[in-house]
Amino acid sequence: MxxxxxxxxxxxxxxGLCAPALAEDWPKAEVDRAIEQIAAFEKxxxxxxxxxxxxxxxxxxxxxxxxxxxxxELIVKSFPARLGNGVTGCYGMTGQxxxxxxxxxxxxxxxxxxxxxxxxxxxxxxxxxxxxxxIEVTGPGFCFPVQRFHKGAYNLxxxxxxEGVRIF
Numbered sequence: 001m002x003x004x005x006x007x008x009x010x011x012x013x014x015x016g017l018c019a020p021a022l023a024e025d026w027p028k029a030e031v032d033r034a035i036e037q038i039a040a041f042e043k044x045x046x047x048x049x050x051x052x053x054x055x056x057x058x059x060x061x062x063x064x065x066x067x068x069x070x071x072x073e074l075i076v077k078s079f080p081a082r083l084g085n086g087v088t089g090c091y092g093m094t095g096q097x098x099x100x101x102x103x104x105x106x107x108x109x110x111x112x113x114x115x116x117x118x119x120x121x122x123x124x125x126x127x128x129x130x131x132x133x134x135i136e137v138t139g140p141g142f143c144f145p146v147q148r149f150h151k152g153a154y155n156l157x158x159x160x161x162x163e164g165v166r167i168f
Contacts, residue, residue, distance in 0.1 A: 023065040023072040026103075034074050034101045034108040035059045041110060042078060045117075046097065049090035055082040066100075066124055067132045074101040074108075075122060092118030093140040100135065100154070112137075112154050115147050 026034075038059065039047070050057050058081045063072040079096035080087040088095035098116035101108050115137055116122070123136040125146065132149035134157060143164040148157035161167055 023063075023070050025063050026072060026074070030103070030108075031061055031063075031074065034103075035061070035076065037108050037110065038076055038078060038099055038101070041099075042097070046078070046090045050080050050087060053080070053085045053087035053090065055080050055085075055087055057081065067130060069130060071103065073103075073111075075099070076101055094118050094120045096120070098122060098137070111149070112147065115154055 039057070042057065047057065057078055060077040060079070062075045064075060065072045067073075076099045077096050078099070079091065083095075091097055096119070098112075098119040098121065099110050100112045100116070100122065102111050103109075111132075112135065115135075118139055119137040120139045123138055123144075125134040125136065127133055132154075134149075135147045135154060136144045137147065138144050141164070143160035145156055145160055146158040147154035159167060
């Protein structure tokens with residue numbers, strides 16, 4: 001019985017050491033800095049359109065460590081605060097934009113650029129440990145392009161034909 005308890009304790013300690021570190025949430029001030037960057041990015045795109053429809057932009061933020069490096073990235077959705085007057089047309093068919101923000105070299109970086117314009121959600125497809133996952137940007141339709149992280153940014157990797165078939 002003593003041997004079994006010792007093995008169990010040793011195994012628990014070993015697995016605890018091997019488990020990935022849980023990434024902590026970013027403080028509100030940092031999240032607000034990332035949102036400020038997105039607001040600046042959208043200034044010349046949807047911001048004027050939304051303002052002309054007599055409403056404002058809301059930002060919804062989810063924090064997730066997408067590449068298991070112990071640091072959370074931000075998934076930010078931008079959408080109108082109030083519907084009506086055709087405001088969803090400012091964003092396209094989904095009525096929102098979605099961005100992936102990462103904290104690199106002391107600043108928030110929009111890794112997906114305009115890839116999330118009119119996007120509904122990101123579906124992450126894991127790669128090898130420590131690599132940024134491939135991202136499928138879902139939205140209206142039935143075939144969604146996949147973005148791959150390469151040289152510091154996400155770019156098209158798999159695209160869809162006019163017939164809706166995903167190709168490399």
